[in-house]
Amino acid sequence: MLKVGIIGYGTLGRSISDLISSKQAGDVVLKAILVRKPLNSTELTPVNCTITTDESGFFNQNLDIIIEAAGHHALQLYGEKALSSGSNLIILSVGALANIDFYESLLETATLHQKQLIIPSAAIAGLDRVAAGVLGEINEIRLITRKPPKSWYGTIAEEKVNLETIKEPYCIFDGNARDAAKLFPENVNVSAALSLAGIGFEDTTVQVYVDPTIDKNTHTIVAKGYFGQVEISVQNNPFIQNPKSSPIVSMSVAKVLRNLTSALVIGV
Incomplete structure (x- = not known):
């Protein structure tokens, strides 16, 4: 034990x-x-x-x-x-x-x-596939994260968009995983995990959205390389007590x- x-x-x-x-x-x-x-x-x-x-x-x-x-x-x-x-x-x-x-x-x-x-x-899902895939040549690894407004209170997102009135999805970040992890320490830990499993922080691209049209925390991974191609999307129910994370x-x-x-x- x-x-x-x-x-x-x-x-x-x-x-x-x-x-x-x-x-x-x-x-x-x-x-x-x-x-x-x-x-x-x-x-x-x-x-x-x-x-x-x-x-x-x-x-x-x-x-x-x-x-x-x-x-x-x-x-x-x-x-x-x-x-x-x-x-x-x-x-x-x-x-x-x-x-x-x-x-x-x-x-x-x-x-x-x-x-x-x-x-x-x-x-997220698919880290096992990504970690195996990097044993061959990788052309691209990309993460798209979308979370509803309630998941962004208390973060830098409040400086970029009005979380009370937003009506359409809004991209608050488009860059590499290292910058994403530093800017959103509670919301985008997934970008760091994906980077470590794959091709590193600089070469992993990340887009982050505040999306009032959804009620779940959503992450989509796109990876392409010698192994083929994979696209994995997960929709996580947020914790009621802490919408930044999920059960x-x-x-x-x-x-x-x-x-x-x-x-x-x-x-x-």
Whole structure:
């Protein structure tokens, strides 16, 4: 049985915790959760799990896997510490890896301690196909992300369009994946994951839309190369509590955990 810890207990952290508690994440046990501030005494928490603000106490739990579910700053703050404590690290704030120095530092730490950085498919599909396809020549990898206005509050999108009155789809970004990941740290982590699976941040093109005609977070991947061509489009129901993300993200983490403890592994 693998011992798991989670950094962050917001919408994603709670959803991952629930999936582990309901035995949908394989033969794993949730041992500890690191939070920024103590939880309200009335909040429901997982049984037999330490919830703490104490970094040392968390990283001394001898965890097999730590899941980062708390944003770019948390990954930058705790990523190397997680690896050096002897844990493999599942990363959800993949956009933070657009910072070359930070990415290389994490890789160096993982290699030094013989641990893995694990990036789930999360909000998109087809990363396995893209990662296989780059073993041959790739001509193009493109991502088109569309989200309804409610998913863009609190982001740079508010400076580009009136989210209250917008009536037609509006492109708020057209460029490469590195710039997309930096501009939209909570909304376009998928561009970073696609870049790492494929041909890199500079050569992966990204378009981002505020789209009032849809009610789901939509991502379309187009990839062309020696392997052929693939176009994959997913429509994700957003979390009610946090429309910037989707339940499929935590479900993807549960799949990763299940794969690590299952006799049968599919889709890698």
